[in-house]
Amino acid sequence: MTGEDPGPLIRLYGLTGGRARPQGESFDLVAIVVTVGDLPQPSDLLPEHRAVLSLCRRPTPVADVAAHLRLPINITRVILGDLRRDGLISIERPRPVAQTIDERIYREVLDGLRSL
Amino acid sequence: MGYAVSEPGTTRAPSALAIKILIAGGFGVGKTTMVGTISEIRPLHTEELLSDRGIGVDDTSGVESKTTTTVALDFGRITIRDGLWLYLFGTPGQDRFWFMWDELALGALGAVVLADTRRLQDCFPAVDYFEQRGIPFVVGVNCFDGARRYEPGKVRRALGLAEHIPIVMCDVRRRASVRDVLTTLVTYAVKGA
Numbered sequence: 001m002t003g004e005d006p007g008p009l010i011r012l013y014g015l016t017g018g019r020a021r022p023q024g025e026s027f028d029l030v031a032i033v034v035t036v037g038d039l040p041q042p043s044d045l046l047p048e049h050r051a052v053l054s055l056c057r058r059p060t061p062v063a064d065v066a067a068h069l070r071l072p073i074n075i076t077r078v079i080l081g082d083l084r085r086d087g088l089i090s091i092e093r094p095r096p097v098a099q100t101i102d103e104r105i106y107r108e109v110l111d112g113l114r115s116l
Numbered sequence: 117m118g119y120a121v122s123e124p125g126t127t128r129a130p131s132a133l134a135i136k137i138l139i140a141g142g143f144g145v146g147k148t149t150m151v152g153t154i155s156e157i158r159p160l161h162t163e164e165l166l167s168d169r170g171i172g173v174d175d176t177s178g179v180e181s182k183t184t185t186t187v188a189l190d191f192g193r194i195t196i197r198d199g200l201w202l203y204l205f206g207t208p209g210q211d212r213f214w215f216m217w218d219e220l221a222l223g224a225l226g227a228v229v230l231a232d233t234r235r236l237q238d239c240f241p242a243v244d245y246f247e248q249r250g251i252p253f254v255v256g257v258n259c260f261d262g263a264r265r266y267e268p269g270k271v272r273r274a275l276g277l278a279e280h281i282p283i284v285m286c287d288v289r290r291r292a293s294v295r296d297v298l299t300t301l302v303t304y305a306v307k308g309a
């Protein structure tokens with residue numbers, strides 16, 4: 001999907017039905033996406049949907065999903081909204097950032113950066 | 117794999133955390149370079165389709181419309197450990213993409229505003245933006261070759277920055293330097309100092 005020819009836009013349109021916004025509650029660019037375990041995959045899934053379900057068996061941020069799929073973030077979000085609506089994935093709800101970083105995580109981040 | 121998996125629709129927080137940091141500043145100040153210097157994934161653009169007019173299907177003007185419907189978003193990742201990441205997003209430079217900033221800024225830990233001493237005024241909009249929204253930021257003065265060296269105090273006065281906002285001299289081509297800017301930001305955002 002490099003945008004070199006008119007094909008990709010048609011393909012993107014097919015993936016989203018032309019929608020620019022995802023279904024349901026909004027979610028962040030780095031919200032964590034997790035595939036819901038144990039559900040049999042519907043047999044009629046699009047390849048992109050399958051790819052998401054397989055990737056997100058490990059918790060994966062939205063932006064990373066987009067990078068893996070090589071799709072624009074907006075398109076990826078529509079896809080993720082659909083998969084969430086169908087109960088196939090869960091997406092972390094927005095949390096105030098201050099609450100997410102405790103002393104332990106802060107230390108881990110600093111140590112991680114320093115060892116780069 | 118040992119990860120808690122929530123039921124559909126539930127709000128249980130997954131045992132993973134992605135921390136978002138923005139890199140802002142005027143055109144050509146070194147945002148893309150900075151993200152590329154420190155990120156473990158590269159090349160690291162993601163093309164963002166501007167969404168308000170759908171995804172381009174209404175456009176009939178061909179190639180030209182395509183260039184106006186996408187914007188490259190710098191995107192970088194630093195893995196701290198399995199399940200803990202820092203994500204860097206370079207903010208789009210042009211004014212017409214301001215609406216994307218709101219989206220990027222939401223939930224961000226903080227921002228680095230890059231400044232070039234040869235055209236300090238270019239970073240005013242970014243400084244204003246983060247000040248108005250109360251988003252913690254540090255100013256990284258990217259020391260281009262041949263640029264006059266400025267005292268941080270001079271930069272502070274020129275930008276009208278409050279005393280508590282950190283100013284870091286940096287060279288965004290150097291890893292250690294980018295690392296210092298990021299540790300300063302993380303500490304400032306978390307500890308307020």
Ligand SMILES: Nc1nc2c(ncn2[C@@H]2O[C@H](COP(=O)(O)OP(=O)(O)O)[C@@H](O)[C@H]2O)c(=O)[nH]1
Nearest residue numbers: 143144145146147148149259260261287288289
């Ligand atoms: N000499 C020098 N050149 C730099 C430095 N940082 C960036 N550049 C160059 O300046 C140009 C613009 O940088 P870029 O990262 O694309 O800026 P952006 O528009 O903010 O993303 C590129 O050609 C870089 O190689 C620096 O610290 N020193």
Ligand SMILES: [Mg+2]
Nearest residue numbers: 147148149206
């Ligand atoms: Mg750039």
